[in-house]
Amino acid sequence: xxxxxxxxxxxxxxLIGLAVALLMLLNGRIAGISGIAGxxxxxxxxxxxxxxxxxxxxxAAPLLMHAAGYALPNPIMPTNWAVxxxxxxxxxxxxQWSGGCTxxxxxxxxxxxxxxxxxxxGIFMVTAMIVVxxxxxxxxxxx
Amino acid sequence: xxxxxxxLVCGLIFGAGLTVxxxxxTQKIKGFLDITGYWDPSLVVVMAAALIxxxxxxxxARRQTAPVFSARALWPTAKDIDVPLVGGAVLFGxxxxxxxxxxxxxxVDLSTGMPTVIVFIAAMAVGMIANNLLRRHERGSLAxxxxx
Numbered sequence: 001x002x003x004x005x006x007x008x009x010x011x012x013x014x015l016i017g018l019a020v021a022l023l024m025l026l027n028g029r030i031a032g033i034s035g036i037a038g039x040x041x042x043x044x045x046x047x048x049x050x051x052x053x054x055x056x057x058x059x060a061a062p063l064l065m066h067a068a069g070y071a072l073p074n075p076i077m078p079t080n081w082a083v084x085x086x087x088x089x090x091x092x093x094x095x096q097w098s099g100g101c102t103x104x105x106x107x108x109x110x111x112x113x114x115x116x117x118x119x120x121x122g123i124f125m126v127t128a129m130i131v132v133x134x135x136x137x138x139x140x141x142x143x
Numbered sequence: 144x145x146x147x148x149x150x151l152v153c154g155l156i157f158g159a160g161l162t163v164x165x166x167x168x169t170q171k172i173k174g175f176l177d178i179t180g181y182w183d184p185s186l187v188v189v190m191a192a193a194l195i196x197x198x199x200x201x202x203x204a205r206r207q208t209a210p211v212f213s214a215r216a217l218w219p220t221a222k223d224i225d226v227p228l229v230g231g232a233v234l235f236g237x238x239x240x241x242x243x244x245x246x247x248x249x250x251v252d253l254s255t256g257m258p259t260v261i262v263f264i265a266a267m268a269v270g271m272i273a274n275n276l277l278r279r280h281e282r283g284s285l286a287x288x289x290x291x
Contacts, residue, residue: 001181002174005165009185013192019157021200025207026149028216031157033247038271050150055250057154062162062254064155073167073252075243077259083241088249088263091239092270095246096270096278098231099221099270102245105232106190109199109219119224120232125176127236132176135240 018109023054032104033058034095098124146212158251164189169243176240200269231274 020031029048040051066072078084095101098120100109105124109117135141165171166189175184202223210216239245244252252260 002165002168002171002183002185004183005185006188006205009164009188010192012160012162012166013189014196015156015160015163016189017160017193017196017200019153019160020197021204022156023150023153024201024204024210024216026153026211026213027146028204028210029150030217030219031153033245033250034271037246037250037268038275041268041271042275049144049147053151054154055149057151057156058158058161058247058250059253060181061155062159062167062251065159065162066254070162073162073165073248075167075169075248075252075255075257075260077169077257077263078242081259084259084263085266087238087242087244088266089270089273090234091249092239092267092272093274094231094234094236094238094270096231096271096274097227098235099219099228099233101247102239103247106229107193107197110219111194115218116221116224116228120228121210121245123229123232123234124239127178127233128240129178131240132173133179133236133258136177136229137179140251 016103016107020103020111030104030108032100032108034101034102035094035099038092038096094124146204149212157247160193161248161251167248171247172239172243172248176243 020138023029023031028092029050031054036051036054039047040055062070062073078087095104098105100120102121105117105120161167164185166186171183171185175183175186204210204216207216242263246267249260249263249267253264
Protein backbone atom coordinates (compact mmCIF):
# COMPACT_ATOMS: atom_id res chain seq x y z
CA UNK A 1 0.00 0.00 0.00
CA UNK A 2 1.21 3.48 -0.82
CA UNK A 3 -0.18 6.80 0.33
CA UNK A 4 -1.37 9.80 -1.67
CA UNK A 5 1.55 12.19 -2.34
CA UNK A 6 0.00 15.14 -4.19
CA UNK A 7 2.88 17.62 -3.84
CA UNK A 8 5.68 15.42 -5.19
CA UNK A 9 3.22 14.17 -7.82
CA UNK A 10 2.49 17.73 -8.99
CA UNK A 11 6.19 18.69 -9.05
CA UNK A 12 7.18 15.48 -10.86
CA UNK A 13 4.30 15.80 -13.30
CA UNK A 14 5.28 19.39 -14.05
CA LEU A 15 8.85 18.25 -14.83
CA ILE A 16 7.55 15.49 -17.12
CA GLY A 17 5.36 18.02 -18.95
CA LEU A 18 8.32 20.39 -19.27
CA ALA A 19 10.42 17.63 -20.87
CA VAL A 20 7.61 16.72 -23.29
CA ALA A 21 7.09 20.38 -24.25
CA LEU A 22 10.84 21.03 -24.69
CA LEU A 23 11.36 18.01 -26.93
CA MET A 24 8.70 19.39 -29.28
CA LEU A 25 9.83 23.03 -29.09
CA LEU A 26 13.54 22.18 -29.58
CA ASN A 27 13.57 19.01 -31.71
CA GLY A 28 10.01 18.82 -33.06
CA ARG A 29 9.52 15.29 -31.72
CA ILE A 30 6.83 13.55 -29.63
CA ALA A 31 8.13 12.41 -26.24
CA GLY A 32 6.43 9.02 -26.19
CA ILE A 33 8.81 6.61 -24.50
CA SER A 34 7.58 3.53 -26.36
CA GLY A 35 7.90 5.48 -29.62
CA ILE A 36 11.45 6.57 -28.79
CA ALA A 37 12.56 3.13 -27.53
CA GLY A 38 10.83 1.27 -30.38
CA UNK A 39 12.23 3.83 -32.84
CA UNK A 40 15.76 3.33 -31.51
CA UNK A 41 15.36 -0.42 -32.13
CA UNK A 42 14.80 0.27 -35.84
CA UNK A 43 18.25 1.93 -36.02
CA UNK A 44 17.46 4.86 -38.29
CA UNK A 45 20.75 6.67 -38.66
CA UNK A 46 19.26 10.18 -38.65
CA UNK A 47 17.04 9.61 -35.57
CA UNK A 48 19.09 7.15 -33.50
CA UNK A 49 21.48 9.67 -31.84
CA UNK A 50 18.78 11.81 -30.22
CA UNK A 51 16.70 8.74 -29.33
CA UNK A 52 19.63 7.10 -27.54
CA UNK A 53 20.54 10.39 -25.84
CA UNK A 54 16.98 10.73 -24.50
CA UNK A 55 17.02 7.16 -23.16
CA UNK A 56 20.43 7.71 -21.54
CA UNK A 57 18.98 10.82 -19.86
CA UNK A 58 16.12 8.75 -18.41
CA UNK A 59 18.51 6.27 -16.77
CA ALA A 60 21.02 8.94 -15.72
CA ALA A 61 18.45 11.15 -13.95
CA PRO A 62 18.01 9.05 -10.78
CA LEU A 63 21.76 8.33 -10.71
CA LEU A 64 22.58 12.07 -10.71
CA MET A 65 19.88 12.66 -8.09
CA HIS A 66 21.36 9.82 -6.03
CA ALA A 67 24.78 11.48 -6.22
CA ALA A 68 23.09 14.56 -4.73
CA GLY A 69 21.68 12.52 -1.84
CA TYR A 70 18.28 11.46 -3.26
CA ALA A 71 17.16 7.84 -2.80
CA LEU A 72 17.31 5.56 -5.84
CA PRO A 73 14.00 4.13 -7.15
CA ASN A 74 12.94 1.00 -5.31
CA PRO A 75 10.33 -0.88 -7.37
CA ILE A 76 8.78 -4.05 -5.94
CA MET A 77 8.96 -6.69 -8.67
CA PRO A 78 7.09 -10.02 -8.96
CA THR A 79 9.08 -12.97 -7.64
CA ASN A 80 7.97 -15.15 -10.58
CA TRP A 81 10.32 -14.68 -13.55
CA ALA A 82 7.68 -15.91 -16.00
CA VAL A 83 5.37 -13.08 -14.94
CA UNK A 84 8.17 -10.54 -15.48
CA UNK A 85 8.97 -11.90 -18.96
CA UNK A 86 5.30 -12.08 -20.01
CA UNK A 87 4.68 -8.57 -18.65
CA UNK A 88 7.67 -7.22 -20.58
CA UNK A 89 6.65 -8.94 -23.83
CA UNK A 90 3.06 -7.65 -23.57
CA UNK A 91 4.25 -4.12 -22.75
CA UNK A 92 6.71 -4.04 -25.66
CA UNK A 93 4.42 -5.65 -28.24
CA UNK A 94 1.27 -3.85 -27.07
CA UNK A 95 2.72 -0.33 -26.97
CA GLN A 96 4.25 -0.70 -30.46
CA TRP A 97 1.05 -2.13 -31.91
CA SER A 98 -1.07 0.56 -30.30
CA GLY A 99 1.40 3.28 -31.29
CA GLY A 100 1.96 4.66 -27.80
CA CYS A 101 2.04 4.14 -24.05
CA THR A 102 1.31 6.21 -20.95
CA UNK A 103 3.47 9.04 -22.28
CA UNK A 104 2.79 8.85 -26.03
CA UNK A 105 -0.99 8.35 -25.82
CA UNK A 106 -1.67 9.35 -22.21
CA UNK A 107 0.30 12.58 -22.28
CA UNK A 108 1.37 13.74 -25.76
CA UNK A 109 -1.80 12.48 -27.47
CA UNK A 110 -4.23 13.62 -24.79
CA UNK A 111 -2.59 17.08 -24.78
CA UNK A 112 -3.37 17.23 -28.53
CA UNK A 113 -6.95 16.08 -27.72
CA UNK A 114 -6.38 13.16 -30.14
CA UNK A 115 -9.44 10.82 -30.14
CA UNK A 116 -7.11 7.85 -30.83
CA UNK A 117 -5.02 8.60 -27.77
CA UNK A 118 -8.02 9.22 -25.52
CA UNK A 119 -9.48 5.84 -26.57
CA UNK A 120 -6.14 4.01 -26.14
CA UNK A 121 -5.49 5.58 -22.72
CA GLY A 122 -8.97 4.65 -21.50
CA ILE A 123 -8.53 1.08 -22.72
CA PHE A 124 -5.11 0.39 -21.20
CA MET A 125 -6.04 2.02 -17.90
CA VAL A 126 -9.30 0.08 -17.52
CA THR A 127 -7.60 -3.16 -18.64
CA ALA A 128 -4.80 -2.71 -16.10
CA MET A 129 -7.35 -1.91 -13.35
CA ILE A 130 -9.25 -5.12 -14.19
CA VAL A 131 -6.01 -7.15 -14.08
CA VAL A 132 -5.06 -5.71 -10.69
CA UNK A 133 -8.60 -6.29 -9.40
CA UNK A 134 -8.55 -9.93 -10.54
CA UNK A 135 -5.11 -10.57 -9.03
CA UNK A 136 -5.67 -8.82 -5.71
CA UNK A 137 -9.35 -9.25 -4.97
CA UNK A 138 -10.48 -12.35 -6.89
CA UNK A 139 -7.38 -14.54 -6.92
CA UNK A 140 -6.13 -12.96 -3.68
CA UNK A 141 -2.52 -12.75 -4.86
CA UNK A 142 0.06 -10.10 -4.07
CA UNK A 143 1.72 -9.78 -7.51
CA UNK B 144 24.73 16.72 -32.29
CA UNK B 145 22.80 19.64 -30.80
CA UNK B 146 19.58 17.63 -31.20
CA UNK B 147 21.13 14.81 -29.19
CA UNK B 148 22.19 17.23 -26.44
CA UNK B 149 18.68 18.71 -26.33
CA UNK B 150 17.20 15.20 -26.16
CA LEU B 151 19.61 14.25 -23.36
CA VAL B 152 18.44 17.25 -21.32
CA CYS B 153 14.79 16.36 -22.02
CA GLY B 154 15.45 12.75 -20.97
CA LEU B 155 17.10 13.94 -17.75
CA ILE B 156 14.13 16.20 -16.90
CA PHE B 157 11.64 13.46 -17.81
CA GLY B 158 13.52 10.91 -15.68
CA ALA B 159 13.77 13.35 -12.77
CA GLY B 160 10.01 13.95 -12.99
CA LEU B 161 9.24 10.23 -12.87
CA THR B 162 11.64 9.78 -9.94
CA VAL B 163 10.33 12.76 -7.91
CA UNK B 164 6.71 11.67 -8.43
CA UNK B 165 7.63 8.05 -7.50
CA UNK B 166 6.11 6.76 -10.74
CA UNK B 167 9.28 4.62 -10.77
CA UNK B 168 7.80 2.51 -7.95
CA THR B 169 5.63 -0.32 -9.31
CA GLN B 170 3.79 -0.50 -5.98
CA LYS B 171 2.74 3.15 -6.44
CA ILE B 172 1.32 2.41 -9.91
CA LYS B 173 -0.53 -0.65 -8.60
CA GLY B 174 -1.85 1.49 -5.75
CA PHE B 175 -3.39 3.72 -8.42
CA LEU B 176 -4.73 0.79 -10.47
CA ASP B 177 -6.27 -0.84 -7.36
CA ILE B 178 -9.40 1.32 -7.34
CA THR B 179 -11.40 -1.05 -5.12
CA GLY B 180 -8.55 -1.39 -2.60
CA TYR B 181 -6.52 1.25 -0.76
CA TRP B 182 -6.54 3.69 -3.70
CA ASP B 183 -3.54 6.00 -4.26
CA PRO B 184 -4.60 8.72 -6.74
CA SER B 185 -1.09 10.24 -7.05
CA LEU B 186 -0.86 9.19 -10.73
CA VAL B 187 -3.90 11.35 -11.51
CA VAL B 188 -2.09 14.41 -10.13
CA VAL B 189 1.09 13.53 -12.08
CA MET B 190 -0.90 13.21 -15.31
CA ALA B 191 -2.89 16.40 -14.67
CA ALA B 192 0.21 18.49 -13.93
CA ALA B 193 2.07 17.02 -16.91
CA LEU B 194 -0.91 17.56 -19.22
CA ILE B 195 -1.26 21.25 -18.26
CA UNK B 196 2.42 21.96 -18.99
CA UNK B 197 2.40 19.85 -22.18
CA UNK B 198 -0.76 21.58 -23.40
CA UNK B 199 0.88 24.99 -22.96
CA UNK B 200 4.14 23.83 -24.56
CA UNK B 201 2.37 22.28 -27.55
CA UNK B 202 0.30 25.47 -27.96
CA UNK B 203 3.58 27.38 -28.30
CA ALA B 204 5.09 24.72 -30.58
CA ARG B 205 2.13 24.99 -32.97
CA ARG B 206 3.03 28.68 -33.38
CA GLN B 207 6.69 28.03 -34.22
CA THR B 208 7.61 28.19 -37.89
CA ALA B 209 10.05 25.34 -37.15
CA PRO B 210 11.52 23.68 -34.03
CA VAL B 211 14.70 25.33 -32.73
CA PHE B 212 17.09 22.54 -33.75
CA SER B 213 15.24 20.70 -36.48
CA ALA B 214 13.82 21.41 -39.94
CA ARG B 215 10.24 20.53 -39.07
CA ALA B 216 8.09 19.12 -36.29
CA LEU B 217 6.75 15.59 -36.70
CA TRP B 218 3.17 15.66 -35.34
CA PRO B 219 1.30 12.34 -35.46
CA THR B 220 -1.11 12.09 -38.40
CA ALA B 221 -2.98 8.81 -37.72
CA LYS B 222 -6.72 9.30 -37.22
CA ASP B 223 -8.32 5.82 -37.32
CA ILE B 224 -9.47 4.01 -34.21
CA ASP B 225 -8.53 0.56 -35.50
CA VAL B 226 -7.70 -2.96 -34.35
CA PRO B 227 -3.98 -2.27 -33.71
CA LEU B 228 -4.79 0.75 -31.52
CA VAL B 229 -7.35 -1.12 -29.42
CA GLY B 230 -5.66 -4.54 -29.40
CA GLY B 231 -2.29 -3.04 -28.53
CA ALA B 232 -3.82 -1.00 -25.71
CA VAL B 233 -5.45 -4.15 -24.25
CA LEU B 234 -2.16 -6.12 -24.38
CA PHE B 235 -0.23 -3.23 -22.84
CA GLY B 236 -2.92 -2.86 -20.16
CA UNK B 237 -2.49 -6.51 -19.15
CA UNK B 238 1.29 -6.03 -18.90
CA UNK B 239 0.87 -2.78 -16.96
CA UNK B 240 -1.49 -4.44 -14.48
CA UNK B 241 0.76 -7.49 -14.04
CA UNK B 242 3.96 -5.57 -13.25
CA UNK B 243 3.09 -1.91 -12.68
CA UNK B 244 5.64 -0.83 -15.28
CA UNK B 245 5.03 1.28 -18.35
CA UNK B 246 8.04 1.81 -20.65
CA UNK B 247 9.27 5.13 -19.17
CA UNK B 248 9.51 4.15 -15.50
CA UNK B 249 10.90 0.73 -16.46
CA UNK B 250 13.78 2.36 -18.36
CA VAL B 251 14.40 4.87 -15.53
CA ASP B 252 14.58 1.95 -13.09
CA LEU B 253 17.50 0.42 -15.02
CA SER B 254 19.39 2.83 -12.73
CA THR B 255 18.77 0.37 -9.87
CA GLY B 256 20.69 -2.40 -11.65
CA MET B 257 18.03 -4.88 -10.44
CA PRO B 258 18.15 -8.13 -12.50
CA THR B 259 14.32 -8.24 -12.53
CA VAL B 260 14.21 -4.79 -14.18
CA ILE B 261 16.88 -5.75 -16.73
CA VAL B 262 14.95 -8.91 -17.67
CA PHE B 263 11.72 -6.88 -17.99
CA ILE B 264 13.47 -4.40 -20.32
CA ALA B 265 14.96 -7.23 -22.41
CA ALA B 266 11.52 -8.85 -22.78
CA MET B 267 9.98 -5.46 -23.63
CA ALA B 268 12.61 -4.91 -26.35
CA VAL B 269 11.87 -8.37 -27.78
CA GLY B 270 8.15 -7.53 -27.82
CA MET B 271 8.86 -4.23 -29.60
CA ILE B 272 11.11 -5.86 -32.22
CA ALA B 273 8.56 -8.65 -32.77
CA ASN B 274 5.82 -6.11 -33.50
CA ASN B 275 8.11 -4.06 -35.75
CA LEU B 276 9.00 -7.18 -37.77
CA LEU B 277 5.38 -8.27 -37.97
CA ARG B 278 4.26 -4.91 -39.32
CA ARG B 279 7.13 -4.80 -41.82
CA HIS B 280 6.11 -8.28 -42.98
CA GLU B 281 2.49 -7.14 -43.39
CA ARG B 282 3.53 -4.08 -45.37
CA GLY B 283 5.83 -6.24 -47.50
CA SER B 284 3.09 -8.73 -48.39
CA LEU B 285 0.72 -5.85 -49.21
CA ALA B 286 3.31 -4.28 -51.50
CA UNK B 287 3.81 -7.66 -53.19
CA UNK B 288 0.13 -7.86 -54.19
CA UNK B 289 -0.18 -7.50 -57.96
CA UNK B 290 -1.93 -4.32 -59.03
CA UNK B 291 -5.41 -4.68 -60.50
